[in-house]
Amino acid sequence: MTDDAVPLKPMSLAEAKQRRSSRTRTVRFGISRLGLTLFTASLAMIFLLPLAYMLLTSAKDSAQTTALNAPLWPASPQMYAAADGQTYTVYEVPMPDGSVQTLALEKPTRLVSTFIDPNTGQEITWKGNWRSLSPAWKLDIKLDNFTQVLSVLNFPLLLGNTLIIAILGTIGAVTSAVVVAFGFARFRIPGKNGLFLVMIMTIMLPFQVLLIPQYIGFKAIGWTGTWLPLIVPHFFANAYNVFLLRQYFLTLPRELDQAAQVDGASPLRILWSVIVPQAWPAIIAIALFHFFFTWNDFFAPLVYLSGHPELATMTVGLQAFSAVYSGSGSGFLTQAAALLALIVPVVIFFFAQRVFMRGVVISGVEK
Amino acid sequence: MIEEDRKSIYAPPPRTRSLARRETLWGLVFLSPWLIGLVVFTALPIVASLVLSFTNFNMLHPEGLRFVGLDNYARMWNELLNNGAVGQSLGVTVRFALMSVPLGIGLALGLALLLNQKLLAGKSVFRTLFFMPVLIPLVASTIVWQGFLNGSTGWLAQILRAVGLPAPDWFYDPTWALPGLVLLGIWGIGNMMLIFLAGLQSIPTEFYEAVKVDGGGIWARFRNVTLPMISPVLFYNILIAIIAVSQYFTQAYVIDPAGNGRPGGSTLFFNMNLYNEGWQYNNMGYASALAWLMLIIVVAAALVLFRTSARWVFYAGAER
Numbered sequence: 134m135t136d137d138a139v140p141l142k143p144m145s146l147a148e149a150k151q152r153r154s155s156r157t158r159t160v161r162f163g164i165s166r167l168g169l170t171l172f173t174a175s176l177a178m179i180f181l182l183p184l185a186y187m188l189l190t191s192a193k194d195s196a197q198t199t200a201l202n203a204p205l206w207p208a209s210p211q212m213y214a215a216a217d218g219q220t221y222t223v224y225e226v227p228m229p230d231g232s233v234q235t236l237a238l239e240k241p242t243r244l245v246s247t248f249i250d251p252n253t254g255q256e257i258t259w260k261g262n263w264r265s266l267s268p269a270w271k272l273d274i275k276l277d278n279f280t281q282v283l284s285v286l287n288f289p290l291l292l293g294n295t296l297i298i299a300i301l302g303t304i305g306a307v308t309s310a311v312v313v314a315f316g317f318a319r320f321r322i323p324g325k326n327g328l329f330l331v332m333i334m335t336i337m338l339p340f341q342v343l344l345i346p347q348y349i350g351f352k353a354i355g356w357t358g359t360w361l362p363l364i365v366p367h368f369f370a371n372a373y374n375v376f377l378l379r380q381y382f383l384t385l386p387r388e389l390d391q392a393a394q395v396d397g398a399s400p401l402r403i404l405w406s407v408i409v410p411q412a413w414p415a416i417i418a419i420a421l422f423h424f425f426f427t428w429n430d431f432f433a434p435l436v437y438l439s440g441h442p443e444l445a446t447m448t449v450g451l452q453a454f455s456a457v458y459s460g461s462g463s464g465f466l467t468q469a470a471a472l473l474a475l476i477v478p479v480v481i482f483f484f485a486q487r488v489f490m491r492g493v494v495i496s497g498v499e500k
Numbered sequence: 501m502i503e504e505d506r507k508s509i510y511a512p513p514p515r516t517r518s519l520a521r522r523e524t525l526w527g528l529v530f531l532s533p534w535l536i537g538l539v540v541f542t543a544l545p546i547v548a549s550l551v552l553s554f555t556n557f558n559m560l561h562p563e564g565l566r567f568v569g570l571d572n573y574a575r576m577w578n579e580l581l582n583n584g585a586v587g588q589s590l591g592v593t594v595r596f597a598l599m600s601v602p603l604g605i606g607l608a609l610g611l612a613l614l615l616n617q618k619l620l621a622g623k624s625v626f627r628t629l630f631f632m633p634v635l636i637p638l639v640a641s642t643i644v645w646q647g648f649l650n651g652s653t654g655w656l657a658q659i660l661r662a663v664g665l666p667a668p669d670w671f672y673d674p675t676w677a678l679p680g681l682v683l684l685g686i687w688g689i690g691n692m693m694l695i696f697l698a699g700l701q702s703i704p705t706e707f708y709e710a711v712k713v714d715g716g717g718i719w720a721r722f723r724n725v726t727l728p729m730i731s732p733v734l735f736y737n738i739l740i741a742i743i744a745v746s747q748y749f750t751q752a753y754v755i756d757p758a759g760n761g762r763p764g765g766s767t768l769f770f771n772m773n774l775y776n777e778g779w780q781y782n783n784m785g786y787a788s789a790l791a792w793l794m795l796i797i798v799v800a801a802a803l804v805l806f807r808t809s810a811r812w813v814f815y816a817g818a819e820r
Contacts, residue, residue: 162619169620176614177626181629182648183641183687187644187648199652313531316527317531320523320524322524322531325527336743337798337799338546339747339798341774341790342545342794343549345787345791346544346549346788347541349552369534369538404530429638431749431753432749447637448638448640448750464653468647471639472640475636486628490627490631493695
């Protein structure tokens with residue numbers, strides 16, 4: 134799906150005439166185009182508001198998150214250091230002439246207050262209740278949050294653990310899915326359609342039914358408290374991935390494999406030198422699927438790695454961190470931690486979005 | 501190919517037969533990773549969990565293992581009737597499904613219709629933006645929403661108060677915690693949106709023109725062309741959404757790591773109760789029975805969906 138670009142081509146005189154006569158229509162078209170686009174843009178802004186909240190809150194400290202009437206961005210009241218060595222808070226003061234001046238509050242009293250003009254150092258008396266004034270805010274980004282989170286969360290360890298599990302699992306998921314999808318796409322096997330149906334049905338199984346016996350089994354062979362249960366099962370082909378790849382392989386012309394077969398190439402060689410080079414978009418899509426799956430996975434690492442914080446993945450570490458810090462006034466720290474945890478998948482997604490979203494569509498639509 | 505088949509029926513030359521056998525053999529070799537996985541990681545565990553569900557298996561005292569007949573199921577039935585943990589958690593899960601599935605499907609379809617408008621500029625940018633939250637790990641997105649929905653410092657509360665509406669403290673308020681999770685779920689509709697969008701793009705424009713010629717308006721076009729044409733993807737999205745609800749756990753656990761479904765049990769999802777039984781109290785036998793209850797419910801829901809699908813799902817390629 135691409136945007137409908139207006140092709141640039143020379144216009145004939147008659148065409149130009151027609152254009153001019155339909156100008157009002159074009160204008161109306163332009164207005165509704167603008168209106169629709171603006172509407173969608175504002176929807177997108179609302180949709181992504183929580184992300185903006187996270188970004189801005191992660192750069193605030195405790196006082197800034199709870200300050201009354203504070204702006205949404207990380208800000209602190211402006212202070213003024215007077216000549217006498219005292220510091221005063223700077224307020225936005227509406228003057229009798231209708232202008233608004235930023236003045237430092239020197240002597241607050243209920244009805245009349247004395248201000249200092251920070252530029253001139255001059256004293257100004259102002260009639261009115263100073264409590265109705267709002268302070269002058271200045272941008273004040275607190276990056277200490279991130280250093281504080283990094284010191285508690287052991288981010289490099291979690292990142293390393295998650296990457297190792299994700300990369301090993303992805304290798305297994307991709308290799309096994311490629312091999313199995315090739316089997317389903319290119320070989321005549323008695324009962325193949327029945328097997329394929331069984332595979333699709335396994336997608337619907339609630340994971341709980343499998344999890345308890347799997348857990349007991351992994352515990353019996355001593356694999357709990359290791360990464361093996363998070364990696365090894367992915368070497369046995371996931372139904373979603375096989376489905377997606379099979380659909381893709383079926384669209385590839387058979388002539389090339391037949392030619393290779395005539396030349397005496399073995400099926401493994403055909404897969405490697407003929408099919409795989411043509412199927413990169415689908416292969417990259419399932420690699421990304423598995424990578425994001427591992428990055429997001431929570432239940433399995435929670436139960437298999439419990440009691441082993443040195444093996445924990447990003448999501449498990451993040452959840453443990455939030456369980457401690459999400460309460461009472463340190464929510465800004467968990468926002469900083471969440472930002473650190475989501476930055477890797479989001480950046481990867483922006484680089485590979487086209488391939489990834491096409492993969493979602495293939496596995497969803499063509500069933 | 502037909503000729504080949506006939507040959508194999510009437511006079512199978514030994515060479516062709518051995519070739520066919522070779523092909524089958526190679527095919528099975530290629531399927532073997534999945535076949536082994538199917539047996540080891542799916543078939544055996546299913547049988548094992550069914551067997552376990554009739555035992556008192558406890559992780560800490562495996563030596564005390566014995567068959568208890570239908571005891572686990574009887575306990576489940578009791579907790580269901582007396583609104584114990586099973587009744588409570590099933591109620592929460594069903595309420596959540598009734599809110600989040602229709603809302604999520606409706607909004608995903610609405611967004612897809614919007615992003616499918618010819619007039620819209622920058623389609624691919626919007627598609628990326630609306631899809632992006634799907635990629636954020638659930639633990640992280642739950643934390644983000646925990647802050648965003650905070651009753652005092654969260655932006656939603658501030659916005660609601662600014663326009664003069666009461667602002668609940670979502671995840672700390674028993675009536676609003678579940679709707680809060682529904683909002684969080686709406687953040688993840690990007691997948692369904694993409695699938696709807698692909699369905700919409702596969703509708704031939706002539707169909708719409710035909711309705712226009714007949715004098716049908718926007719509603720007629722939606723009702724008579726769009727809806728029937730995307731009914732297969734609608735069916736798929738509903739099925740996937742139901743399965744997703746049946747597996748709901750992470751978000752509820754991040755909100756309440758103690759596993760009580762705070763506040764007031766209002767977020768005690770089915771799997772939270774299962775996790776408590778299996779991994780907090782080590783009652784793996786009872787937890788297996790719980791897992792089987794969920795399996796039965798999901799299969800029943802899927803069967804109902806498949807049964808009714810003949811009436812409302814329209815497959816363009818199918819014979820009528």
